[in-house]
Amino acid sequence: MTSEHQSGTLIIIGGAEDKEQDCRVLREFVRHAGGVKARIAVLTAxxxxxxxxxxxxxEVFHRLGAEDVRIVHTESARDTEDADNIATIEQSTGIFFTGGDQQRLVDMLADTPLHKAVRQQYASGSTIAGTSAGAAMMPDMMIVEGDAQTHPRPEIVKMGPGLAFLPDVIIDQHFAQRGRLGRLLAALVIxxxxxxxxxxENTAVVVESDEFSVIGSGAVTVVDETASTHNNLDQLLKDEALAVFGIALHILPEGYRFNLKQRQPIAPDG
Incomplete structure (x- = not known):
């Protein structure tokens, strides 16, 4: 896994980020996007x-000091081709995807001129952030929907194409708050x-090159299935329980980092 072809920063937020007090996560986005000189585009797809x-x-981005905040609404396919919308993206230093429904977002934006403009800005060094549904769509394959607070079974998760800003990962949001370990494990076996x-929630990974760092009040659970020695997926009927051996699991609160290429966690003094 490597992000050598990208030169921008990704800030991937687990949802329900603080917008009223210190705004730790959103503050970091504004800082990476250029601080008081940031030109922010908010996509509401x-x-x-x-x-x-x-x-x-x-309101919150203005309060944090970003004077240039513009909205890109995409209520129809024509909006994804609109010259003014594309110009807003091309002039931005930070692009923010709101929450909502990740399938709705992907259906509206995938492979459109607007999507291509966002990818070009990322490749040129802009900061791309997304919260909740805007986080789920970051990989090339995303969790579309799934049951929470249950043991892993093939039926509890539905997968689909994402927008591929961060390949070779699967992201689940609102993670501890909604008990989503079972569905993430099912997604990784699939x-x-x-x-x-x-x-x-109120937690993010900040991805730069081959590493990410964790910020916010919660934690990031990293599940590495690549060294797994056994699963029973090919033997199961739809509603039967998954078995998985040898998965690596890491819990990373704020200040910890993770090397995506080496698949290794890094302590604050590491």
């Missing part, structure tokens, strides 16, 4: 309440040889 959600992020990141 995932939500059915784009106006309300946009107003909330405009999509083998990828790394699972379970990101708690």
């Amino acid at each position: 995932a939500t059915t309440m784009p106006g309300e959600v946009a107003d909330e992020y405009i 999509e083998p040889s990828v790394l699972g990141l379970g990101i708690d």
Whole structure:
């Protein structure tokens, strides 16, 4: 796993980030996007309440010092080709995907001129952030939906294509709060040889080159299935329980890092 072809930063947020007090996670996004000189584009494709959600992020980003905050609404396919929307992306130093429904987001944006403009900005060094559904869509394969608070079974998770900003991982959000370990494990067995990141609420991973660091009040659960010695997926009927041997699991609170290429956690003094 490597991100050598990318030169920007990803900030992937587990949802329910603080917007009223210290705003630790959103503050880090604004800082990476250029601080008071940041030019931020907020994409509302995932939500059915784009106006309300946009107003909330405009207020918090202005409060944190970013003077140039623009909204890109995509209510139809024509909006993904609109010259003004694409220009907003091309002029941005930070692009923020709101929460909502990750399948709605991908259906609207995948392989459109707007998606290509976002990818180009990332390759040129801009910071791309997403929360909740905006986090789930970051990999090339994403969790579309699935049952929480249950043991892993093939039926509890549905997978689909994401927008491929961070290949070779699977991301699950609201992780500890909604008890999603079972569905992440099921997803990793269905999509083998990828790394699972379970990101708690008000918590984010900041991905730069081949490493990510953890910020926020929760933790990131890293599940590595690549060295697994056994699973029973090919023997199961739809509603039967998965067995998995030899999975590596790491819990990383704020200050800890992880090397994606070497698949190794790094302590603060490491």
